[in-house]
Amino acid sequence: MPVRLKDVAQHAGVSVKTVSNVVNEHPNVSVGMREKVRAALLELGYRPNLAARQLKHGRGGFITLAVPELDSPYFAELAARLSAEATRRGYLFLLDITDADPAQERLVLSGMRAHMVDGVIFSPLATSAEEIAERTDDIPLVLLGERRAPTQFDHVAVDSVAASRAMGEHFLEQGRRRLAAIGREVREGTASVRLQGFSEAIAAAGLELPPERVVTVAGFGREEGYRGMQELLALPADLRPDAVFAFNDLMAIGALRACHDAGVQVPQDIAVGGFDDVHEGRFHVPSLTTVAPDLGTLTTAVLDLLIARIDGSTAPPAHPLVPWSLTVRESSAAPSG
Template sequence: MAATLSDVAARAGVSIKTVSNVVNGTGRVGAETRDRVERVIEELGYRPNVSARNLRHGRSGVIALAVPEIGNPYFAELAELVVKAAEGYGWTVLIDQTDADPDRERLVLQGIRSHLIDGLLFVPGRLSADDFAARTDTTPMVLLGERLTRVADRVAIDSYAAARAATEHLIDLGRTRIAAVGATPSGDAVSRGRYEGYHDALVAAGHRPSARLVVPQRRWRHESGVEAVGRLLALSRPPDALFCSNDLLALGALRALHDHGVRVPDDVAVVGIDDIAESRFSRPSLTSVAPDKRHIAETAVGLLADRLKGSFSSAPREFIAGFHLEVRESTEG
């Protein structure tokens, strides 16, 4: 049985509160008493009960990070940075996986582990602004990802700008039949943003967007990239460049292009978004829009810290993190 304050107190011949004071460095305790208590703590291997503490002052020291899937390297890398940033505040991070399932996401919003977590970092997938409006849980929340309306603090790169930059890069290479893999105008906010960036870049450059070159995918993973390439190469006039909505799609596409005997970047150039580690080592290495992940993680955790320090009522704030294009073999020949 784990030792409690009163076990220690009894053994040291002092009151419970004195032990508590020693543990927390509060109140006034004589040097001699302190020594004695500390010895007993050591002896009994006493550790404070976090639940009781939380109950007392309503804080748990735990924040949650809810992502669609932790198996996706982008989210895994982000999680790693969030954990590091949270450490600086003495917080532990609880990772929740929503599978981009609306029901599970709604549960997260409603505070499934309410009172266990002090704050929530949420990467929403398929939720609508209405869902957020219906939120009753009051746990401070910071959104990572796209705008839904000004519903909470938010940190993200500008998906539209990122997609546009990626597409413009392809245009600058002289490509004219540029396909979009993944994003769709009728999808969630991220999907829409990336589609529109792609679309507007084409229009601004005087290209005529073609619906045939848009291959939406529900799940943005390797397999979907492979599948999209299969469809695009079957067209009578196949594309000469691919703008993929994330790196996994792009990496799957690279693999599939090779299998079809298409040369990259000679015949088809490819760009992705996320700049995951894997993209630096693929063959060919992948040109990708690199969001400043560290900045995103640190800002998000910092915003949460602010909210917890009291500014509950202030208006939602937005931070747009920077990005840059990492040009690699898949576009530069």
């Protein structure tokens, strides 16, 4: 027999109304009482009756995450965290892989792929801010990512400009002077804001980032990082970098392999840094210096905003920035001598 709210209430020694308030995320419950009821829900294995919720509220109980790919460890970890938290809050979690295809992203915005879905979390890659602003579908939407987005939608992001500036400053503090970057050139994309922050750090030190040391690649994977580093290593001695910032960890890991294959020592000859703090980078040899976004805070912020919209919130659009930290590991230790 399925566990009922009444069963949970008896187990926790509280009223059915209190249990209902906790299940439905109502704010008028004390922290201590909320934790007590959540413990009872977990212990008894309570699952919300989504069919009853739909009849009562006109909702399906589903949230969709639309992302360009799931091969990326960053998106995979983000999806896992969002799924677990959405489930804890009583929603079923769906994934929509757009492959960064403009036509697929337009379907997400139009609602054509969102039947029976209460809300959408969308990380666009091929769609401009102007195109997103033209959206007419009324399904609640929260945007993810550092690219420029229209202000009329909730948008959760990491301050990639500040984080990338910190990476550049770290390299400079380690005595590096010939800095370089590897990234995909995407209109209004993440790469452009990460290049901006990195360039600001270099300019503030009175140095230059010549175009030869900014390598544009076709994707965000290990292969692109490998080829980008090969291009940098082929530069004349006076241009060859002593520090390289790849705009995500997968490219940085590919760059590390290119250094290994070329007999270039990291970090003695070249320091390498990435962005995202994927697990693979922690166990690579050398371990990867990276920018680590706070995915826990990001997950909470996204679902708080989306569920509030689902519940009818008319608050002004929110644009919170997620905390991040610069995690220094072996790939950027101070050069010897």
